[in-house]
Each structure stands twice: as C-alpha cells, then as structure tokens.
Amino acid sequence: MNAFITGAASGIGKATADALLKRGWSLALADIAVDDLYVVKEEYPDRVSVYVLDVTDESAFSSAVADFAAQHNGKLRLMFNCAGVLEVNRFTDISTRRHDQIIDINVKGVLHGCRSAYPFLRDTPGAQVINMSSASATYGIPEFAVYSASKFAVQGLTEALNIEWRKDGIHVGDIMPPFVKTPMLTSQEHGAAIIDALGVNLTAEDVAEAVMKQLSFKLTHRPVSLPFTLLFLFSQITPRPLTGLLIRLLSRH
Template identity: 75%
Template sequence: MNAFITGAASGIGRATAEALINRGWSVALADLFTDDLEAIRAQAPERVYIYKLDVTDADAFEHSVSDFAAKHHGQLRLLFNCAGILEVNRFTDISRERHQQILDINIKGVINGCQAAYPYLKAAPEGQVINMSSASATYGIPEFAVYSASKFAVQGLTEALNLEWRKDGIHVGDVMPPFVKTPMLTSQKHGAHIIDALGVNLTAEDVAEAVLKQLSRKLTHRTVSLQFTLLYLLGQISPRPVTGWLIRLLSRS
C-alpha cells in the first residue's frame, strides 16, 4: 500500500502520514517545508519519501508523483490532497493577493494532484483520492468567505470525479471536519464568532482517523464529529434558507 500526501509537514497531513506509516504503508511526504518532514521519515526511512512541493506547480506535482509511483511498479493506492491555507477575517480586510493564494492552493493544488496521480491510481487496485474539504463547504461562512468558496469547489470536483472515474476503478471522496486544532487555525490573528459558538473540539488525529475509515468504508463526503454530522444531515433535509438562518445565528456577535 502506498500513499502520496500533500501538506504532510504538520496538522492533519502529518497525523495521517504517521497513522499510515504505523500501519506499514509506504508514504510520500510532500510539502514546501521539508525540514519538518525528516522526523517523520526517521520512523521508517525505508518506506518514507520526501518531496519538496509547491502544489500550485503542476509540472513539479507531476514529477513528484511519477517518481514515487515508479518506486511502486507505476501504481498509487492513495492520493491525499491535504495541503491548504486559511485566513480568518472579513472579506474586505483580506488582500486580493491573499484571496488568490487561497484559491490557488486550495483549488488548483487539488486539481494538479488529481491530474498528476490519475494514471497511477488507475493502474492500482482500488485507487483512491481523498480530498481535504471542510464543514464550510456546507454553507458560505462569514469571515471564511474565500476559504469557504474554495471548499465548495473541492466538493464539486470530488463529486464529478467520483462519477467520471468510477469506470476506472478509482474512488474519489472528501473529508469534511469542522474546526480542528491545527497550526493553520491556531495561528490565525483574527477570530470569528462561529468559532466561539461551535468551539474547536477536534484534533488532527481525529481527522486522520476519519481518513483511515474512508480507506475501507468509502463515502463521497465523510463528515467528522457527531456535532457537525447532525448539522450536515439537517442541511440535507431542510430548505437552504433554514441552514442560512442557523449560520447567521451562530455567526452573530
């Protein structure tokens, strides 16, 4: 079993990488910050490979995935598109450049990964893509506007590719957690009322556990935590204005 993981240096990517390594997988750790990956490789140097990767660089992504797959008979069992960035603030208080960066990494990075990995996923028995989505893909979240939009895009791409690639034996799904205690969230300079209302109750290890469940019990969208699962199911059966009302209630000052 082999997996290519982006955003592997910290947070959910790192927790998932360590969980798979502990289960005997061969794992590619891809990130811009490769110094932070050496400690993970030390756990199983014969099964862990490090790639310095900017996910917005399609050529670099293709080269990295191709190199890793070549070490495994041209096959890739799992692509975990985990790399992503976030900025919590009012839409108008975030720069145009930062908005574009969020879109480039969170959307283009996922597209690049899927394109690069496709032939090797197709060659593998039970090839699988897991995209990192979010609870904010359920309804647009104030102070998360562009991040939320990027996760809507990931959700749509996941659904479309899961239908397109079914004939190739590839399953595409995503994982949708609410707020997770990771450096991406804890490093934010600004808060949001909805974070205060819902709290930060998940760890990176909790989400990694959901990824492991997704490997054997494949869903198109896998929600994480009972609290969000109930909110998600409510959103599926309720008129959309009801969901909007609930988000406004949770987001108000």
C-alpha cells in the same frame, strides 16, 4: 499500500501520515517546508520519500507523483490532497493577493494532485483520492468567505470525479471536519463569532482517524464529529434557507 500526501509536515497531513505508517504503508510526504519530514524519513528510511513541493506548480507536482509511483511499479493506492491555507477575517480586510493564494493552494492544488495521480491510480486496484474539504462547504461562512468558496469547489470536484472515474475503479471522496486544532487555525490573528459559538473540539488525530475510516468504508463526503454529521444531514434534507438562518445565528457578534 502506498500513498502520496500533500501538506504532510504538520496538522492533519502529519497526523494522517503517522496513522498510515503505523499501519505499514509506504508514503510520499510532500510540503513546502520539509525539515521535519526528513526526521520521519530517518525513522522509516525504506517506507518514506520526501518531496519539497509547492502544490500550485503542476509540473513539479506531476514529477513528484511520477517519481514516487515509479518506486512502486507504477502503482498509487491513495492520493491525499491535504495541503491548504486559511485566512479568517472579513472579506474586504483580506488582500486580493491572499485571496488568490487561498484559491491557488486549496483549489488548484487539488486539481493538480488529481490530475498528476490519475494515471497511477487507474492502474491500481482499489485506488482512492481523498480531498480535504471542510464543514464550511455546507453553507458559506462569514469571515471564511474565500476559504469557504474554495471548499465548495473541492466538494464539487469530488462529486464530479467520483462519477467520472468510477469506470476506472477509482473512488474519489472528501473529508469535511469543522474547526480543528491545528497550526493553520491556532495561528490566525483574527477570530470569528462562529468559532466562539461552536468551539474547536477536534484534533488533527481525530481527522486522521476519519481518513482511516474512509479507506475501508468509502463515502463521497465524510463529515467529521457527531454534531457536524447531524448538521450536515440536516442541511441535506431541509430547505437551504434554513441552513443559512442557522449560520447567521451562529455568526452573530
């Protein structure tokens, strides 16, 4: 089994890599900063390849995936699009440049990953794409506006490709965790009322375990944690304004 993981140097990407390595997988670990990844490669020299990768660079992405697949007879069992960035603040207090960066990494990075991996996934029995989405794709979250929008895009792409690529034997799904204790969240300079209301109750390892479940029991959208799973199911069967009302109540300062 082999997998290509973006955003592998920290947080959910790192935790997922650790979980897969314990299960005997061979991995491509890709990130912009890779010093820590070479430590992993030293421990697993025959099962880990490291790539310095900016996911917004489609050409570099394609080259890295092709190089890794070539090491495995042109096969790729899993593409895990995990790289992402977040800025918590009021929409008008975040620069346009930062908004653009969030879209470029969170959306275009996933597009590039799917497109780069497709030829190799198509030739691999049981192949999967797992995209990192978020609970914020359930309903637009104040002070997460563009991040939330980016995850709605990931959700829509996931749904469309899961139908489109079914004939190729490729399953496309996403993981939807609420707030996770990772450097991406804990490094934020600004808080948000909804974080205070719901708390940060998940670890990167919790989300990695959800990825492990997704490998054997494939869903289009996999919510993480019982409370959010119930909220997600509620949002699917109730009028959308009710979900909006709940988000407004949770977002009160």
